[in-house]
Each structure stands twice: as C-alpha cells, then as structure tokens.
Amino acid sequence: MASKAGRTAGLIGAAVxxxxxxxxxxxxxxxxxxxRRSSQRAQLEAExxxxxxxxxxxxxxxxxxxxxxxxxxLKRSRRQEPxxxxxxxxxxxxxxxxxxxxxxxxxxxxxxxxxxRDLAGIGTMVFYDQRSHGRSGRSPKENVSIDQLxxxxxxxxxxxxxxxxxxxxxxxxxxxxxxALAEQHPELFGDxxxxxxxxxxSAGGLDRVPIALPGRIGMMVRTLATPTVAALxxxxxxxxxxRKAGTDISYxxxxxxxxxxxxxxxxxxxxxxxxxxxPISVIAEFYPIFSLHDKTGALEPLQKVECxxxxxxxxxxxxxxxxxxxxxxxxxxELVEVxxxxxxxxxxxxxxxxxxxxxxxxxxxxxLGHR
Numbered sequence: 541m542a543s544k545a546g547r548t549a550g551l552i553g554a555a556v557x558x559x560x561x562x563x564x565x566x567x568x569x570x571x572x573x574x575x576r577r578s579s580q581r582a583q584l585e586a587e588x589x590x591x592x593x594x595x596x597x598x599x600x601x602x603x604x605x606x607x608x609x610x611x612x613x614l615k616r617s618r619r620q621e622p623x624x625x626x627x628x629x630x631x632x633x634x635x636x637x638x639x640x641x642x643x644x645x646x647x648x649x650x651x652x653x654x655x656x657r658d659l660a661g662i663g664t665m666v667f668y669d670q671r672s673h674g675r676s677g678r679s680p681k682e683n684v685s686i687d688q689l690x691x692x693x694x695x696x697x698x699x700x701x702x703x704x705x706x707x708x709x710x711x712x713x714x715x716x717x718x719x720a721l722a723e724q725h726p727e728l729f730g731d732x733x734x735x736x737x738x739x740x741x742s743a744g745g746l747d748r749v750p751i752a753l754p755g756r757i758g759m760m761v762r763t764l765a766t767p768t769v770a771a772l773x774x775x776x777x778x779x780x781x782x783r784k785a786g787t788d789i790s791y792x793x794x795x796x797x798x799x800x801x802x803x804x805x806x807x808x809x810x811x812x813x814x815x816x817x818x819p820i821s822v823i824a825e826f827y828p829i830f831s832l833h834d835k836t837g838a839l840e841p842l843q844k845v846e847c848x849x850x851x852x853x854x855x856x857x858x859x860x861x862x863x864x865x866x867x868x869x870x871x872x873x874e875l876v877e878v879x880x881x882x883x884x885x886x887x888x889x890x891x892x893x894x895x896x897x898x899x900x901x902x903x904x905x906x907x908l909g910h911r
C-alpha cells in the first residue's frame with residue numbers, strides 16, 4: 541500500500557508539481573531563437589542553491605494569509621553617490637527600479653536562484669512565496685485562484701514598491717498572477733509598471749494540453765490527474781513520507797518534466813526538493829485552477845510596457861505555442877524561444893533567460909527617459 545502510494549505520489553509530485561508551474565495577420569512578432577551554451581559542469585554542481593537570502597518580511601494579504609517576502613536592497617558604490625546627489629539637487633533624480641519576482645506552482649522563491657544572483661545591482665529585488673507555498677501561510681480553499689494570486693501581487697507591489705518604476709517577472713503560475721493583476725489594475729501598466737517578463741507560462745487553454753503522452757492517452761492522464769491528486773491528499777501522511785524520502789521514479793520524472801536537455805544532477809535534486817516540500821494537499825487544491833485559467837482578454841495592458849515572453853521548445857507543461865499565443869495579443873512584445881529547454885528554463889538555461897530579462901529591463905529603463 542505504502543509502496544504503491546509512494547510511486548503514485550512520485551508521479552503526481554513531479555509531473556503535476558512542476559506545472560505552475562506565430563503571429564496573427566498583420567501582427568509582427570520578433571522571434572529570437574537561442575541555442576544552448578556550454579558551461580563548466582563542476583561549477584554548476586557546486587552551486588549553493590537556496591543560499592541567497594534577503595531581508596525577511598511578512599506581508600498580510602487582503603484575506604489575512606501571511607506571505608513570506610524577502611527584499612534584496614539595492615547597494616550602490618561610493619562612486620555612484622556624488623552623481624545621485626547632483627541629480628537630486630537638480631530635482632531630476634529618477635527613482636530606483638524595483639523588480640518583483642513571482643514563482644510557479646509547487647515551487648518557492650528559491651527557484652529564481654540564478655536570476656537573483658545575476659541581476660543583483662540593477663535595482664531593489666522583491667521575492668515572495670506564493671500563498672500555501674514555501675514559507676507563506678496556508679490559503680483557505682475558497683481563495684485558491686489565479687485572481688487571488690493577482691490580488692496578492694497587487695498588495696506586494698503596494699507595500700514594497702510604493703513609488704518608483706516597477707518590473708514584474710513571473711514563471712508559470714507567477715506569470716498568470718501578473719496577468720490577473722493586469723486584469724484587475726490595468727492603470728498600473730505604463731505608469732508604475734514599466735516592464736514585464738513572462739517565463740514559461742500561459743494565458744489559457746491548459747485544459748487542452750496533454751501530460752507527457754500524445755493524443756487521447758495524454759488527455760486521459762490529465763483528466764484522471766485531478767481525482768488522483770485529490771485521493772492522494774486524503775492520505776497525506778503516507779504520501780509525504782514517500783515524497784520526502786525521495787525515489788528514483790520521482791527523480792526521473794522531475795528531470796523529464798522540468799528539463800528539456802541533460803542537466804547536472806544538482807539541478808534535478810534542487811527542483812525535486814522544492815516540489816517535495818510542497819504538501820500534497822496544496823498540490824491538490826491548486827491543480828484544478830489551471831484548467832479554468834483564461835486571461836487572454838487581460839493581456840492588453842501589457843502593450844503599454846516593455847514585455848518579453850520566454851519559453852522552451854521542449855516544455856511539456858506550458859508548450860511554446862502558449863508563449864506565441866500571448867505575443868499575438870501583445871504586439872511589440874519580444875518572443876524568445878530557448879532550444880532544448882523544458883519548463884524550468886530559468887534554471888536549466890538560466891543564462892539565456894537572464895539575458896532576455898536583462899534586455900527587457902534595459903529597454904524599460906530607457907523608455908523612462910522618453911516620457
């Protein structure tokens with residue numbers, strides 16, 4: 541019994557836990573195809589995942605759920621200060637940029653490890669664990685929705701970036717949170733929000749995406765996934781013991797659904813640990829909301845800001861066609877396809893993802909000078 545539940549939990553924990561996480565006529569789409577770059581394997585294996593920490597905060601959402609937040613304050617060199625004082629005296633000093641990162645389903649803020657490391661110094665960086673994930677408090681079941689995640693993001697923005705320009709970056713479910721915010725507060729975009737980065741996400745239609753297997757079999761697996769996860773949630777003790785102990789099948793499925801190429805084992809272990817730390821009951825509560833997700837009509841405000849949409853060509857969970865669909869509704873957005881890349885491209889091909897995000901941020905900052 542325990543062995544069978546453990547194997548099933550490995551399948552759902554890996555395959556479902558990672559989910560979160562062309563142009564129309566007359567619409568020009570800028571498409572950038574990026575290949576994989578070689579790197580030093582030993583250095584990657586030694587990467588201290590989860591070691592980057594900021595100043596901790598607790599933010600209370602509008603329904604009382606406490607969200608865990610970390611802020612990496614912008615540190616300036618002494619050489620920069622005289623110039624800033626000069627600008628301040630001229631009453632022309634631009635306010636510092638704030639970057640807010642929203643992670644995907646089944647993960648936590650640590651999934652931004654490489655981006656957090658490599659974008660440091662651009663501005664103040666705000667990371668938070670989505671409700672029921674990581675160190676954040678548990679959400680009431682009735683408030684588990686993409687719309688609530690959008691309200692959470694709005695509260696985070698108001699609290700930790702009360703003034704100045706803001707760039708929003710979201711992976712998978714985090715990208716959906718940004719879309720919900722755009723629907724609820726379109727006035728922010730082009731005013732407070734100057735840039736958006738959408739990584740491996742979707743504006744809708746996930747109910748039509750097969751899980752792993754093609755055609756009818758894949759759709760059958762997706763149809764059965766919700767009741768299967770719900771059944772596992774009714775035996776949490778058995779499932780959690782198996783997930784936290786780790787299994788070969790869990791490891792292999794995490795690698796299959798997270799990555800589109802061979803990656804160092806440390807990458808797979810890092811992702812597997814984040815997924816295993818998310819209770820099966822949370823997986824069960826959040827899973828159904830993705831088949832209901834449809835924010836295609838909420839994308840228009842993103843046309844007012846610099847926007848980059850990044851996806852992998854081998855993403856089984858939010859296929860690249862979903863990135864193309866987003867860009868069809870956001871004319872002028874940059875579309876970046878990363879080759880040999882799965883759903884966790886922000887880890888697997890972090891250099892390419894960071895480079896695309898950095899380009900968007902630089903263009904967004906340049907746009908401030910033309911206002």
